[in-house]
Amino acid sequence: MTDTPLFQNVTLIGIGLIGSSLSHAMRKHGLVGAITVTTRSQETLDRAVELGLCQTATLDFGAAVKEADLVIICTPMGAYKNVATEIAPHLKPGAIVTDVGSVKMPIFESLAPALPEHVHLVPGHPVAGTEYSGPDAGFASLFENRWTLLTPAKDADADAVERVKALWERCGAMVEIMDAAHHDQVLAITSHLPHLIAYTIVGTATDLGDDIKQEVIKFSASGFRDFTRIAASDPTMWRDVFLNNRDAVLEVLGRFDEDLTELKRAVRRGDGEKLFEHFTRTREIRRSIIDADQA
Numbered sequence: 001m002t003d004t005p006l007f008q009n010v011t012l013i014g015i016g017l018i019g020s021s022l023s024h025a026m027r028k029h030g031l032v033g034a035i036t037v038t039t040r041s042q043e044t045l046d047r048a049v050e051l052g053l054c055q056t057a058t059l060d061f062g063a064a065v066k067e068a069d070l071v072i073i074c075t076p077m078g079a080y081k082n083v084a085t086e087i088a089p090h091l092k093p094g095a096i097v098t099d100v101g102s103v104k105m106p107i108f109e110s111l112a113p114a115l116p117e118h119v120h121l122v123p124g125h126p127v128a129g130t131e132y133s134g135p136d137a138g139f140a141s142l143f144e145n146r147w148t149l150l151t152p153a154k155d156a157d158a159d160a161v162e163r164v165k166a167l168w169e170r171c172g173a174m175v176e177i178m179d180a181a182h183h184d185q186v187l188a189i190t191s192h193l194p195h196l197i198a199y200t201i202v203g204t205a206t207d208l209g210d211d212i213k214q215e216v217i218k219f220s221a222s223g224f225r226d227f228t229r230i231a232a233s234d235p236t237m238w239r240d241v242f243l244n245n246r247d248a249v250l251e252v253l254g255r256f257d258e259d260l261t262e263l264k265r266a267v268r269r270g271d272g273e274k275l276f277e278h279f280t281r282t283r284e285i286r287r288s289i290i291d292a293d294q295a
Contacts, residue, residue, distance in 0.1 A: 006167050008033040011068040013061065013083055015039055015048045016234070017129060018100045019074035020138025023053040025171040028140045038064035048135045062090040070167070073099040077106065077240040084114035093118040096160045100126055102187060102237075103244040104151040104180035112153075120160035123151045123180065126173060127191070131232040144172030145293060151180035188248035193256060195238055196249065198230035 010032045012019045019037070026032045037054040038061050039045050045057045058064050065071050065087045073083055080101070091097070097119055099107065107123045115121055128146035130137065148168040152161050165175045178186075201224075205216050216224070242249055266274040 004030070005033050006031050006163060006170070007069040009036065009067045010034070010070045010072065011036040011038065011064050012054070012072050012074055013038055013064070013087070014074035014079075015044060015053060015135045016074060016133045017137040017142075018126060019072070020048070020051070020053055020135045021140065021142040022072060022074070022100075022138075022171070023048075024138050024140035025143060026167070029170050031167060031170050032070075036064050036068065044135060051135055053135060053138075061086040065095070066090045066092065068092070068095055070164075071095060071097045073097070073101075073111075076234075076236045077101045077103060077244050078236075080107065081110040081114065084111045088114050088116055091116060091119045095119045096122060096164060098122045098124045098164050100124060101244075102191065102241045104149075104183045106244045107151075108153065108180065120157045121153070122156060122161050122164040124164060124168070125149045125151070125183065125187070126168070127187075128173075129233075131229050133234040133237075141172065143168065146173055148173040148175050149183055150175060150177045151183050152177065184245050184248045185251075188245055189252045192241055192245055192249050193252050195230055195233065196242065196253070197256075198227040199238070201227045202231040 010026065012023060012035060015023070015037050023035055023037075026035065034056065035054040036056040036058070037045065037048045038058050039048070040059070042059060045059060048054055049057050056064075061083065068091070071087065071091070073080065075083060080099070087097075097111075097115060098121075099111070101107065101123070102125055104123050104125060107121075111123075112121055126143055126146065126148045128142050128148075130142075150161065150165060150168075161177070165177070168175050205213060205224075208216065220228070263275070263278065265271075266278075
């Protein structure tokens with residue numbers, strides 16, 4: 001442990017990739033006195049204990065949060081409303097509630113109204129992950145040099161926001177605070193649409209005849225392998241992402257469809273100049289990502 005604890009008691013609700021990685025990172029950097037984990041599954045809870053991810057483990061959400069200075073919701077977004085209803089009566093005054101969900105606007109509709117006025121809500125989204133899930137998937141360096149976006153309400157408690165920001169920074173993340181609606185628009189193009197496309201392409205491959213499908217798997221080039229990695233992500237989480245950010249996703253999907261139609265037209269017409277111009281322009285985005293050390 002290298003730093004002074006920011007929180008004495010932290011409760012993780014859900015212990016998948018993000019929750020388990022947070023446990024590793026917080027313990028590595030000495031950011032918390034004690035960690036409590038709560039889940040719906042006894043099997044998952046037992047595994048969290050075996051991995052040493054917490055000091056206390058319980059299936060009782062209320063009991064899990066009653067002493068918590070910080071509660072981090074790491075469940076699929078579809079569970080947020082029920083989670084908030086269960087924990088609300090047990091949260092102590094001054095407790096901070098945050099989350100790691102990929103969509104932020106719905107939090108102010110499903111989570112915020114259920115929480116008592118004596119707690120502070122600071123929604124968050126670590127833009128980091130892998131295709132793996134479950135308590136065994138976590139590792140302490142997941143957030144290093146990756147962005148975490150915080151989307152507190154304009155009237156959120158400044159000290160609570162600063163403490164959550166400090167936690168992520170000490171876990172190695174770069175932190176930016178932004179408007180929740182803007183977050184959802186940005187992530188629709190940078191994260192949600194790519195996942196939707198990946199699921200579609202890999203789904204198309206699964207619908208091919210067995211002979212072709214086996215050859216697709218056998219001779220997979222790097223592009224298809226990258227799509228399969230993305231499409232291997234947690235289906236429950238991504239179902240909830242698309243349901244909760246449908247308007248922004250449909251908007252960027254419409255623009256993508258227009259661009260795809262234009263490229264189809266160029267291929268059909270043999271318009272090499274158009275294709276070359278498009279590929280050259282998009283290549284610059286990759287270079288920018290590398291320059292930003294986000295590759």
